[in-house]
Amino acid sequence: MIIDCHFHVDETMLALEKMIVEMDKNNVEKTALIPPFNETMYEKESTYQDNLHRFFRFLIMNLPKIGFKIYDGLVKDGYFKVNGSFKIFTEPNNDIVANAIKRYPDRFLGWAAVNPTVPESVETLETYLNLPGFIGVKAHPFMHKYSIKELDSIGALCQNRDIPMIIHLSSEPDSYKYLPEKYPNLKVIYAHAGLPFWKSLWQYAKEKPNVFVDTSSDYLTPSIVRNVVQVLGYRKVLYGCDGPYGMKRFNEYDYSDKRSWVDSLDIPQEHKEFILGKTFMDLIKSTDLDFIQNR
Numbered sequence: 001m002i003i004d005c006h007f008h009v010d011e012t013m014l015a016l017e018k019m020i021v022e023m024d025k026n027n028v029e030k031t032a033l034i035p036p037f038n039e040t041m042y043e044k045e046s047t048y049q050d051n052l053h054r055f056f057r058f059l060i061m062n063l064p065k066i067g068f069k070i071y072d073g074l075v076k077d078g079y080f081k082v083n084g085s086f087k088i089f090t091e092p093n094n095d096i097v098a099n100a101i102k103r104y105p106d107r108f109l110g111w112a113a114v115n116p117t118v119p120e121s122v123e124t125l126e127t128y129l130n131l132p133g134f135i136g137v138k139a140h141p142f143m144h145k146y147s148i149k150e151l152d153s154i155g156a157l158c159q160n161r162d163i164p165m166i167i168h169l170s171s172e173p174d175s176y177k178y179l180p181e182k183y184p185n186l187k188v189i190y191a192h193a194g195l196p197f198w199k200s201l202w203q204y205a206k207e208k209p210n211v212f213v214d215t216s217s218d219y220l221t222p223s224i225v226r227n228v229v230q231v232l233g234y235r236k237v238l239y240g241c242d243g244p245y246g247m248k249r250f251n252e253y254d255y256s257d258k259r260s261w262v263d264s265l266d267i268p269q270e271h272k273e274f275i276l277g278k279t280f281m282d283l284i285k286s287t288d289l290d291f292i293q294n295r
């Protein structure tokens with residue numbers, strides 16, 4: 001069973017009906033949804049932007065100190081500044097995900113997003129986690145600009161409930177070590193292959209049984225995905241898209257692109273199956289979802 005572990009709902013960009021059609025075409029059985037963290041954000045047709053992204057990736061890989069400066073500069077005064085300037089939502093709306101699951105309970109799972117700097121967001125978190133289809137917690141220290149330590153109580157909650165967290169890290173030094181050291185049984189997925197740390201995080205995650213990364217987003221490339229699978233092995237990498245970001249026009253999301261990053265890996269088909277869904281199913285085995293319990 002193929003499960004996309006990282007995709008945002010934003011129907012101003014991509015309608016759920018259209019998602020289902022494209023998921024079917026690409027044999028994606030289920031998608032774990034995250035509410036949008038920023039306003040509608042299309043990709044522009046721009047060689048300049050493409051070159052900038054390439055340069056950014058080069059810096060993160062080879063000269064991380066300079067790369068981190070650029071990375072930090074992408075979030076400013078509540079706006080995300082890539083390809084333009086887009087308002088960041090301080091409190092992502094989990095109802096959007098809950099409603100999507102209601103419309104397609106067999107096809108969508110949900111990550112409940114939390115911003116620990118907003119008391120109401122923390123207070124309502126468990127209400128969402130108790131709704132059908134919700135499988136874990138998404139946190140975004142990068143866009144919401146807080147220290148990983150602020151996720152302390154959330155880490156404890158997720159470890160107790162035996163559910164995974166998915167985290168988009170900021171450049172705070174060594175922040176990827178904090179939760180796994182404090183909560184060794186907590187299952188953590190670092191989004192976008194552990195951006196912005198990549199290589200150093202991969203070395204760390206190799207030794208930590210409960211630390212995983214996903215393959216999602218245009219921050220990555222097929223070669224970065226090849227590298228991370230080589231370093232971490234196929235049991236620690238999870239398939240995800242991070243759509244609808246990266247698309248240029250309404251309802252035109254290309255699922256085949258991110259799928260091809262996994263399909264083209266030079267590893268046996270059985271190993272790809274772990275990346276495409278098997279490992280993720282194992283991470284959410286504590287849920288009472290039928291397809292997990294009856295597998």
Ligand SMILES: [Zn+2]
Nearest residue numbers: 006008034242
């Ligand atoms: Zn995302």
